Amino acid sequence: MRSHNQKRQARSNLLVSRARSMRHSPTASEEALWEALRGGALGAAFKRQVPLGDRYIADFYAPSVRLVVEVDGGVHRGSSAADRRRDEWLRRRGYRVVRVEAALVLRDIAAALETVLAALSAAPVM
Numbered sequence: 001m002r003s004h005n006q007k008r009q010a011r012s013n014l015l016v017s018r019a020r021s022m023r024h025s026p027t028a029s030e031e032a033l034w035e036a037l038r039g040g041a042l043g044a045a046f047k048r049q050v051p052l053g054d055r056y057i058a059d060f061y062a063p064s065v066r067l068v069v070e071v072d073g074g075v076h077r078g079s080s081a082a083d084r085r086r087d088e089w090l091r092r093r094g095y096r097v098v099r100v101e102a103a104l105v106l107r108d109i110a111a112a113l114e115t116v117l118a119a120l121s122a123a124p125v126m
Contacts, residue, residue, distance in 0.1 A: 019049040019051050022049040026048075029103075029105040033069070033071055036112075036113055042113065042116060043120065044065055045062065047062075048061075052095065053089075058095075065120060066095050066096060067095070067098065067119055067120060068098070069099075070098070071102050071105060073101075073102030073103075100116065
């Protein structure tokens with residue numbers, strides 16, 4: 001029988017593997033936002049598809065300000081309760097969460113970036 005730590009490590013390993021896979025097959029909206037965020041273009045360095053804890057994968061994460069950016073597309077329709085639980089779990093651990101609609105990213109990247117910039121300007125620097 002596995003110990004609690006072994007189970008936790010197995011979950012963590014699975015999450016890392018899933019994040020790696022997601023980095024190699026982004027949605028169109030994730031790819032578009034990544035192109036705009038990469039290289040510190042907004043003044044903060046972002047990583048994509050980052051495991052946080054042993055439960056969740058953030059679409060984008062800026063470690064210097066502990067900001068998580070989530071792109072909400074079709075997968076998130078009908079899962080608002082799950083998203084709220086996830087956001088609360090992250091907030092209790094000191095992360096800030098901003099959500100951007102996938103359709104907005106594809107339709108008006110400048111408006112999507114304004115949402116991220118507003119969250120960045122409100123975030124304390126670590």
